[in-house]
Amino acid sequence: VRRYFVSHWRVFLPFYLALGAYTVGVGSMSSWAVPFITRNFGLSLPVIGARLGSLNMIAAVAGSLIAGVVLDAVIKRGGVHAKMRLAPVLPLLALPCALLVFAPNPWVAFVLIAVPSLTLPLYGSTLLGTISELVPSNMRGISVALYAFSGTMIGGTLGPLLTALLTEHLFHDPAKVGSSIL
Numbered sequence: 001v002r003r004y005f006v007s008h009w010r011v012f013l014p015f016y017l018a019l020g021a022y023t024v025g026v027g028s029m030s031s032w033a034v035p036f037i038t039r040n041f042g043l044s045l046p047v048i049g050a051r052l053g054s055l056n057m058i059a060a061v062a063g064s065l066i067a068g069v070v071l072d073a074v075i076k077r078g079g080v081h082a083k084m085r086l087a088p089v090l091p092l093l094a095l096p097c098a099l100l101v102f103a104p105n106p107w108v109a110f111v112l113i114a115v116p117s118l119t120l121p122l123y124g125s126t127l128l129g130t131i132s133e134l135v136p137s138n139m140r141g142i143s144v145a146l147y148a149f150s151g152t153m154i155g156g157t158l159g160p161l162l163t164a165l166l167t168e169h170l171f172h173d174p175a176k177v178g179s180s181i182l
Contacts (some may be wrong), residue, residue, distance in 0.1 A: 019123075019127055059113075060118070063117060093122070102177055164180075
């Protein structure tokens with residue numbers, strides 16, 4: 001398995017690093033969205049939870065349905081190679097959430113925070129499906145485990161940590177958490 005991944009590193013390394021980089025942003029957004037809203041708009045936690053939770057559920061369901069339709073069409077037109085061409089473009093769909101720091105009111109902030117819930121199903125499914133198809137069947141388990149590691153351990157830990165470090169050591173102001181997310 002190691003030899004296979006090492007000999008094909010030019011294919012796999014960009015996929016795993018791209019997923020890690022994408023989830024750094026998603027991890028930052030999901031971990032620091034509530035503090036951002038409370039610090040910038042003064043809303044209470046129950047209000048944020050009800051509004052943001054509902055919007056994220058709607059976005060996640062819509063994103064999953066859209067992912068299924070889009071991936072079926074892409075696979076039908078060009079198979080795994082079409083998915084490989086689609087994958088590098090998909091993170092651009094999440095760029096609007098970077099505008100969170102400029103949100104003029106909490107409603108705009110809620111929508112921007114929900115963007116990753118809408119886009120992650122398509123990006124994640126595209127990468128997972130492509131990676132699974134690029135390895136021999138006896139290596140799919142390890143390829144999926146590396147996928148989970150890249151998304152969870154890299155993105156889920158570095159995103160929140162980097163945001164906290166930037167807020168504390170670069171901006172020196174808890175109200176600047178939006179700038180750190182950006």
